[in-house]
Amino acid sequence: MSQLVPLPIVLPLLGAALSVVFGRWHGFQRLVGVVCLSTSLVISIVLLVAADDTGFVVAQGGGWPAPIGISLVVDRLSAIMLVVSAIMLLAVLVYAIGQGEVERVHAGFHPTYLVLAAGVAASLLTGDLFNLFVSFEMMLAASYVLITMGGRAAQVRSGMTYVVISLVASTFFIIVLALIYSATGTINLADLSERIPELSGEVQLMFAIALLVVFGIKAGLFPLFFWLPDSYPTAPAPVTAIFAGLLTKVGVYAIIRTQTLMFPIDARPATLILVVAALTMTVGVFGAIAQDDVKRILSFHIVSQIGYMIFALGLFTVAGVAAAVFYTFNNIILKTNLLLVAGLVERRGGSSRLSEVGGMVRTAPLLGLLFALPALSLAGLPPFGGFVAKFAVFDAGAWSEQWVLVGVAAFVSLLTMYSMTKIWAGAFWGEREEEPSGRPEPGGRLGGPVLMVGSTAAVVLVGLAVMIWAAPLYAFTERAAVDLLDPSRYVEAVLGERP
């Protein structure tokens, strides 16, 4: 089984290489992309089953025993994230092929997208802090390219913001990495989990906060999120969708992983995390309310919902961490979904500004449905998956008697509902108030090209599946949370039995 572990990284990289070499044959590129990502998905599912069976599947890079080599570790958290991101990567690729804009114009799209896929998988799988840095770099380098690929002036300008801030974050990451190595003499996560508790409490806290800041920039925590709503909305639609769905959540994953695995319970900055969570939730949703553009509204919601995940994590209870994991993977699905719909709305209406589109419930009713289901879920309305996720967060907060935060989360959830109704009323009800800046494209009965609508619908169905199988999924995240809160099992799986 452990031979399979590197494949979700290696396969897309191989695909990327083929895609570069045969860049002139567009059909071949598409085939390679779809085949690679489908195979990755299958492998991820196999790994998920295996990880849930045994707890951990570990592969040691180059066969060198940890901590000399690089460990790749599949536990329940990384497995569920891997599967969900594989589904999203595949769906968005199909959507991009259906859209045929950036994907058709640039021969570089496919290889870059596959490197992004590899980077995401590597970030989720790695059990090594330096390799995590490298994985992030792969992911980020690909994202720098993708975000500017449309080549429009606005894209290049906002891409600039994104690139500069990401580079600063990377610099800070490498500094912290060096500091941690200088203090402990290792960079293997499992090894760090054993060595860090030997440090004094202050130094532990210093590292915990430093890593929180590093990944907080990536995840979009307050007050580090500014780059996100400015840069995501301008990218090509499929790129925005996959960024919104995955990249910030990989940051959240890194926060969950490092905080639980590397630091003992009393060295985790729990109170800081909770305060940051509350601010992230509220400031993010305020930002969303102030917008008039579907993609910008949704981008601000990314930030706001990161707050929920961090809130649940900051409780550091089984219920809390389970809720964080559940919320995270569910949010990946919803966010990707909504931005895919936003892309369809933009295509059909010629604009993503609410004042320039309207009445789509009549002209493109299917898009209305594809938007309504994830939007209700995102707003946490029952009985959708988003409600279960939100309820799990509230419930965890109640167990820890964090009533203030539960209240804040409820307030934010109300504002989220408000801004969803705003999109609904603006894009699907009423008439357009201004002429669209772009050219509306007729969508036929479906509201768009078959592949675009089909892949969006597939993601909607995945979201509904979360609702239907909420119980087994929650049970799974609970098991994941138990593992996360007891790092000794991870350590043992990676380093082997210790005397």
Next chain:
Amino acid sequence: MFVLLALHLLIGVGIVASGDRLGRRAFAVAALAPLATVVWAITQADAVLDGRPVVVEVTWVEQLGLGLDLRLDAFGLAMVALVSGIGFLVCVYAVGYFSHPKQGTARLAGLMTLFAGAMLGVVMADHLLALFVAWELTSVTSYLLIGNDDRSPRARAAALQAILITGTGGLVMLVGIIAVGHTAGTYRISELLADPPSGGVISGGLVCILIGAFTKSAQAPFGSWLPGAMVAPTPISAYLHSATMVKAGVYLVARLSPIFATTGNWRLLVLVVGATTMIIGGLRALRQYDLKLLLAYGTVSQLGFLMLLFGTGQYQIAQAGVALLLAHGAFKAALFMVVGMVDHEVGTRDIRELHGFGSAWSPTLVVGVLGAASMAGLPPLFGFIAKEKALDGYVEHGDFIGSGAIVIVIVIGSILTFAYSARFVLGLFGVFGTDDADPRSRAAHAPSVLFLAPAAVLTVSTVAAGLAPVLVDRLVRASTLALQPGVTPSPVELWAGFNTALVLSLIVISTGLVLTAYRVPLGRLQRRASDAISWIPSAEQGFLACLRGMTDGSKRVTALVQNGSLPIYLAVIVTVAAVAPLIPAVSVFPSLPKLIDAPIQIPLGILVVVAALGAAVVRRRIAAALMLGAVGYGMAGLFIVQGAPDLALTQLVIETLATVLFVLVLRFLPTKWADRSPAIARPIRIGVSTLAGVSVFVMALVSSAARDDVAAPNISEEMIARSAPDAKGNNVVNVILVDFRGLDTLGEITVLLVAAVGAVALARTGRRRLIPGRREQGHARPDQGAGS
């Protein structure tokens, strides 16, 4: 029961999916769902009324306590009679009402069926969270129904107001439910009833739950959405906003009062809010000229009345509540239907434009008059019985503080109810018709039999239940028992003997008659009084102010936080990154270690520092690039001193390459930077940079000093040891790069590849001269809170 709910879902989704193909026939299809429910309920009625509820236990997410348990007891049955009985009649009525279906009419039928299913869920749920799930679904479907005529800005605004207010209530309620459920250890209503919990958290949670119930049932001060919701077509108003959905809050209070009436401030809160709502609603109803709004405010008033009856926790009073619930459902739905018929045939609902009707309208008018009479509480109608029971319950059994005051409130509220009922009837007969309005109502075509039939059925039931209360006696008594097991409800009678309640009823009727007789001067008086207090903001204004405050506040916060300036973002991020980890580090700052190993480090250090400062200061691009190169060479020198020739070599190569590339590229750019930032920026930049430098310095010292705390050796030692024997390589750096950590190298190579792809892509774009954006999206839009 689940099959019934699924049937609603299926039919509802089916109709919505069919688009406009079905037209008004959609309502005929929609009628199937409530019809099936009624038939099923009749088959279960006997057992349920005997106290054997139908129970279905369904778990959803067991670990979270999220269950969907259903339980149909006698009170649930009474609600099902309202929801599905009236639901069926409204569907039939709607077939007549939508004689000229427009685009979207069929969707109304589908959404209404979905709503009916959700509402059934509310009244059948035995689990507070299941109730919440259904409750929110009613809010969403109500939103879609109110806003269905989506081209009308009024409809959209009303829909938004409805969902925001009920949605707020719903969320507050969710928090309350979680608080109660956590403390009690169960979310099952039947289990809570068996073993009532108490405590501080419970009291707080209950207030939250009550807020949810108040918003849903349009209680003061949350009632402003209900009159707005009247923009929906009349069948929808009759169904959702009088007979069913607005009863959900009352229903919840009825369910929980026997458990919690004496806990915390439950009873006080319910009574104060209910009393206020009853009076204000009645006063407002008296001022309306639109028949539908008159009924809407009347509904608000009656909902307040119902709160007063259910909120006490006394079964004798709650029994009256059950009776009133049924009576109100019957007469109010019939009255709405009458208004809908008038609107449909005459084209107006304004009583100033009605001048009486032709003789063909007599049956319709009879329905209207009987309905209004029941509303006014005139014998021998069902409404009278319910009100008698209410007054009797309060007078005889109201043994808590304030019950006397509530009796007075009920009497005043009932007088107002009498008065607006009279206004309704007089308006219907054209008494308010003004001379300048076109008297078209006289010539209006009378509604067809099918159109009238549903209202007639309701009226017949109102009369029948009034004349023969025995028809509803069993249901009312069993419902009371279901709410509060083990009590002995009294029989429901038309003639309960000479008692205080009867005297009060007579007072109500006579005062009501006086008010009606002197309606003109009293109306003037009321107008003047309301003008005098017009400075007090109404709930509607309050809502709008909140909404505006929220959006304005959001815009302000966002404009502040999200100002679109990269330098500011960077300054904040770098400051946070520098300061946050520093705080715990400062307290363990070690004594300065020996900073200089070899004398050669001094000039190298100075070179690096000066070159770095120079790069930041100079204005010429070439000079800055060269300075950066100098920093790199200085670092390489330090590496050599430290005994790392491989590293130094790499560094030298990279620096050389980078500097050459810089110089080549910079030919294409202006030679100097134009610094357009304000003067204040410079000290801030210097400050932030210094802070970052100090922070890294401190953290580096702290980290290396902490190395002593960890006993285990560096992993590099084992790497060096195993390099030659196991990896067959003499240069450990190479072994690390290609073997031990080959995966990292693979990753970095990939990064290079991607960077190349990106550079090519951008360069191509550059050759095409940046395509001007379709429209600038990222920056400098004041309305988006981003101004660069």
